[in-house]
Amino acid sequence: MTEMTHETHEEHIHLPENSFWPLVLGGGMFVLLFGMALRDYRMFVAPAGLLILGVGLGGWITSIVGEKVPSITPVIAGKMAMWVFLASEVLFFTGLIASFLLLRAEAAPGVDHALVASIPLVSINTFILLTSSLTVVMSHDAAARNLQGRLKVLLFLTILLGTTFVSLQGYEYNNLYHEGLSWTGNGYGTAFFTLTGTHGLHVIIGIIWCAVVLIRALQGGFNAKNYSGVEIFGLYWHFVDIVWILLFTLVYLMNTSAGLPVK
Amino acid sequence: MEHITPHPEHKSPNYILIFVWLIVITAAEVGVGYIPNTVLPTLVQYPLLLSMAGAKVLLVALYYMHLRYDSRWFLLAMIVSLPLSVMFILALVLGYVRK
Numbered sequence: 001m002t003e004m005t006h007e008t009h010e011e012h013i014h015l016p017e018n019s020f021w022p023l024v025l026g027g028g029m030f031v032l033l034f035g036m037a038l039r040d041y042r043m044f045v046a047p048a049g050l051l052i053l054g055v056g057l058g059g060w061i062t063s064i065v066g067e068k069v070p071s072i073t074p075v076i077a078g079k080m081a082m083w084v085f086l087a088s089e090v091l092f093f094t095g096l097i098a099s100f101l102l103l104r105a106e107a108a109p110g111v112d113h114a115l116v117a118s119i120p121l122v123s124i125n126t127f128i129l130l131t132s133s134l135t136v137v138m139s140h141d142a143a144a145r146n147l148q149g150r151l152k153v154l155l156f157l158t159i160l161l162g163t164t165f166v167s168l169q170g171y172e173y174n175n176l177y178h179e180g181l182s183w184t185g186n187g188y189g190t191a192f193f194t195l196t197g198t199h200g201l202h203v204i205i206g207i208i209w210c211a212v213v214l215i216r217a218l219q220g221g222f223n224a225k226n227y228s229g230v231e232i233f234g235l236y237w238h239f240v241d242i243v244w245i246l247l248f249t250l251v252y253l254m255n256t257s258a259g260l261p262v263k
Numbered sequence: 264m265e266h267i268t269p270h271p272e273h274k275s276p277n278y279i280l281i282f283v284w285l286i287v288i289t290a291a292e293v294g295v296g297y298i299p300n301t302v303l304p305t306l307v308q309y310p311l312l313l314s315m316a317g318a319k320v321l322l323v324a325l326y327y328m329h330l331r332y333d334s335r336w337f338l339l340a341m342i343v344s345l346p347l348s349v350m351f352i353l354a355l356v357l358g359y360v361r362k
Contacts (some may be wrong), residue, residue: 090341101356130289133285138278249313254308254313
């Protein structure tokens with residue numbers, strides 16, 4: 001009898017309702033990137049694109065949070081999809097890291113003292129991100145044990161830690177800018193801010209995602225039998241943590257031209 | 264084919280202990296990073312730093328992402344991208360060195 005119920009449950013695949021919000025989000029992304037490529041009207045078009053993107057994202061999240069079903073994706077398919085996505089992210093960050101290492105070797109041979117000065121602050125930020133990985137994995141554990149209160153507190157702490165990380169990164173950027181390292185100064189600056197900024201963007205996306213998971217948790221959307229939403233979010237967050245572990249070593253600690261011959 | 268269960272038996276390693284290891288390795292990394300090249304040559308320092316970063320990545324992937332306990336199919340999905348990454352970096356570095 002139990003087996004039959006289990007099978008019936010697995011065969012039922014809930015699909016979300018049709019929505020136009022992804023279209024709005026995609027349109028916003030297009031306007032944002034198009035605006036950034038413009039020479040004269042960049043300051044008007046790009047923020048408009050960002051606004052449309054925000055509205056699209058907000059609308060989509062609101063519609064998903066409003067769903068009254070415990071899970072919108074079959075667990076295995078959702079986890080496998082996340083792993084495949086993370087594999088594509090590995091290649092994406094590989095490209096950015098490789099570009100950074102080569103551009104640093106060309107444009108800024110020797111030790112970058114501005115980055116060396118950043119190491120204490122960035123070490124604190126690394127500690128913060130590692131702590132957030134702990135809160136995420138413990139929230140996963142809390143969901144699996146149906147400890148609802150602990151789940152909510154840990155998700156809230158994750159948002160707090162993620163926000164602190166991004167804020168400190170902004171503070172570091174401000175310091176580096178005053179030290180003369182800018183996005184448009186040379187190839188090295190462009191590669192540095194693109195690499196670390198892309199990671200920061202991933203953290204911001206993770207914070208938004210965590211907020212959605214927290215809202216679903218507040219609505220009682222997770223229990224000991226269904227916590228795939230927490231688990232799949234956790235995979236993403238830990239991956240972002242892994243990327244930072246590598247960036248901390250490659251960008252800040254191995255702070256020379258990485259043994260490459262200087263041209 | 265290996266059967267994949269939606270939520271394999273939930274196993275909880277000692278997450279706090281793993282976190283402590285992560286912090287200890289990070290502290291050691293920062294310490295090694297500050298050693299001047301006159302004392303510790305780059306040829307030793309960089310592989311050491313990369314090994315410590317690799318150990319941290321393994322700890323997070325195996326225990327926090329549950330790759331140690333979850334289906335091998337998930338591991339496979341991730342592993343296929345790694346040779347491509349290595350080839351990509353090697354090609355760029357070799358191209359730069361030969362330029």
